[in-house]
Amino acid sequence: MKKSIILFIALLGLASVAYANESQIWGEMRIQNILGYGQEESLKLGVLFTMLQSKYFAWVFLGVLLGVPLVFFLHYKIVGPKVFPHSHKKHYAFNLFHRTVHQIAAVSFLVLLPTGFIIVFGDFFGGGTLVRMAKNLHGLFTIPFAIVVIPMALMWLKEALFNLEDVKWFMILGGYLSKEKQIINATQFNAGQKMWYWVAILGGITMILSGAFMFFLDFKMEMLHNITGLSQIDLLRVAAILHNVMGFAVVALFITHVYMSMFAIKGAVYSIITGYVEEEEVKILHNAWYKKLKEKGKF
Amino acid sequence: MSNEMSRMKFFCDDHRCIECFACSVACAEAHELPTGISRRKVITLFDGIEGKEVSTSIACMHCTDAPCEQVCPVDCFYIREDGIVLHDKEKCIGCGYCLYACPFGAPQFPRDGAFGAKGAMDKCTMCAGGPLETNSEKERHLYGQNRIAEGKVPMCAAVCSTNALLVGDAESVSTIYRKRVAGRGKGA
Ligand code: HEM
Ligand code: SF4
Ligand code: SF4
Numbered sequence: 020m021k022k023s024i025i026l027f028i029a030l031l032g033l034a035s036v037a038y039a040n041e042s043q044i045w046g047e048m049r050i051q052n053i054l055g056y057g058q059e060e061s062l063k064l065g066v067l068f069t070m071l072q073s074k075y076f077a078w079v080f081l082g083v084l085l086g087v088p089l090v091f092f093l094h095y096k097i098v099g100p101k102v103f104p105h106s107h108k109k110h111y112a113f114n115l116f117h118r119t120v121h122q123i124a125a126v127s128f129l130v131l132l133p134t135g136f137i138i139v140f141g142d143f144f145g146g147g148t149l150v151r152m153a154k155n156l157h158g159l160f161t162i163p164f165a166i167v168v169i170p171m172a173l174m175w176l177k178e179a180l181f182n183l184e185d186v187k188w189f190m191i192l193g194g195y196l197s198k199e200k201q202i203i204n205a206t207q208f209n210a211g212q213k214m215w216y217w218v219a220i221l222g223g224i225t226m227i228l229s230g231a232f233m234f235f236l237d238f239k240m241e242m243l244h245n246i247t248g249l250s251q252i253d254l255l256r257v258a259a260i261l262h263n264v265m266g267f268a269v270v271a272l273f274i275t276h277v278y279m280s281m282f283a284i285k286g287a288v289y290s291i292i293t294g295y296v297e298e299e300e301v302k303i304l305h306n307a308w309y310k311k312l313k314e315k316g317k318f
Numbered sequence: 319m320s321n322e323m324s325r326m327k328f329f330c331d332d333h334r335c336i337e338c339f340a341c342s343v344a345c346a347e348a349h350e351l352p353t354g355i356s357r358r359k360v361i362t363l364f365d366g367i368e369g370k371e372v373s374t375s376i377a378c379m380h381c382t383d384a385p386c387e388q389v390c391p392v393d394c395f396y397i398r399e400d401g402i403v404l405h406d407k408e409k410c411i412g413c414g415y416c417l418y419a420c421p422f423g424a425p426q427f428p429r430d431g432a433f434g435a436k437g438a439m440d441k442c443t444m445c446a447g448g449p450l451e452t453n454s455e456k457e458r459h460l461y462g463q464n465r466i467a468e469g470k471v472p473m474c475a476a477v478c479s480t481n482a483l484l485v486g487d488a489e490s491v492s493t494i495y496r497k498r499v500a501g502r503g504k505g506a
Binding site for chain 2 (some may be wrong): 138147252
């Protein structure tokens with residue numbers, strides 16, 4: 020009896036070693052990770068993450084969350100919205116595919132961002148069930164966004180490439196600082212929209228990948244270790260840092276995107292709902308596109 | 319914060335550790351840990367190389383200024399007067415941040431949340447349970463035994479046959495170790 024107990028315990032021990040060997044975090048790498056933590060020759064990612072997360076991330080998110088809307092609130096009060104007549108001719112710019120892809124991304128973001136904030140300010144919300152639910156929704160709504168991000172990238176790629184006109188757009192910030200309706204020589208997307216495209220697509224993919232890292236946690240991708248020279252735990256630290264820093268940009272531009280389409284240009288949001296853009300709006304804000312459409316006999 | 323020397327610490331004397339896994343197994347059994355979770359682990363370096371092979375036992379080190387406590391987004395850690403670092407599993411959302419901050423790879427995550435997501439974090443409690451009522455059924459279920467409340471030594475140190483694994487306030491641990499080193503005449 021006693022012998023079999025000892026044998027059983029020994030087997031248990033062996034089983035736990037076998038498990039440990041497979042793990043990329045708690046296995047053999049663990050000792051190297053411990054010895055490497057904060058050492059001169061290491062990247063000190065553990066120390067860096069601890070410092071950033073404990074002192075800065077939540078405050079920067081708070082700053083972005085309050086600061087960006089405040090700037091736009093002032094813009095709305097001082098400069099005000101651009102209003103274009105809606106009775107004129109229209110052009111069918113976004114077909115059903117464009118709109119479906121966009122709407123799936125939109126719904127995903129409307130869940131991803133608030134839930135992300137609930138996690139960031141988890142102590143404010145008291146932790147527990149609510150924040151855990153936010154975390155689960157955050158992971159769940161990554162899936163629809165991950166499905167549409169590539170189609171969205173491809174369908175608007177041509178319109179989103181920067182050109183020389185965009186430099187001029189940036190110099191006057193698209194004319195949004197003046198009350199007057201200046202004619203802007205932009206194509207279908209102006210430089211601001213292009214910027215949002217790249218942050219949403221490249222930033223979005225970064226968010227998906229870094230999020231997936233944190234979700235799966237203990238997985239093995241030899242290639243990644245070879246390319247980066249980082250251990251699994253250090254890859255996770257990079258993922259967490261990237262997810263937050265890229266998060267700042269995604270949140271800031273998302274708020275901008277919503278403000279421009281819902282408030283700054285009155286009614287612009289309907290174009291992605293119905294598919295039709297207004298002639299007057301295109302003529303003034305996207306004059307290069309307007310001329311091309313005219314040539315083709317649109318409107 | 320209490321005096322540095324009166325904080326509870328673990329110390330594994332690698333001159334004595336014989337890699338028997340008793341601490342790791344006893345811990346898992348005592349606290350009825352789920353499979354895949356191992357609060358304490360025995361690790362061997364330079365396996366099989368004579369004169370160099372060395373084993374030690376690691377778990378949460380109950381750090382002073384614990385990094386895990388600094389990064390937790392839901393602020394669920396608390397550090398006892400005696401320095402034991404504990405956390406509230408009912409508040410924890412299983413985000414993994416404490417693991418990224420921890421120098422020792424101590425925090426672990428059972429996959430018991432919805433959609434196979436990471437569940438509440440689990441780590442060594444130095445057998446001091448959690449924030450729930452001491453020795454209640456729920457405390458035992460969530461955090462394992464609360465041996466400290468019963469005046470007992472943590473399980474791992476209690477079963478260590480060579481007394482390699484020491485636990486106690488930093489002062490006594492270092493006194494014992496210093497005596498040993500003096501006795502051996504080598505190795506600090
Ligand atoms: C394109 C947008 C985003 C995507 C695709 C995305 C995806 C993900 C995924 C898959 C995870 C892992 C979830 C898990 O471990 O269960 C995650 C974690 C996290 N995300 Fe995001 N996210 C996005 C935007 C944001 C934003 C804007 C914020 C902040 C406001 C944010 C904050 C966080 C935080 C704090 C975590 C770590 C905690 C956790 O793992 O639950 N995310 N994200
Ligand atoms: S979990 Fe890690 S960081 Fe926290 S006290 Fe334990 S060893 Fe230190
Ligand atoms: S896993 Fe739990 S304990 Fe660790 S940082 Fe996240 S919420 Fe805090």
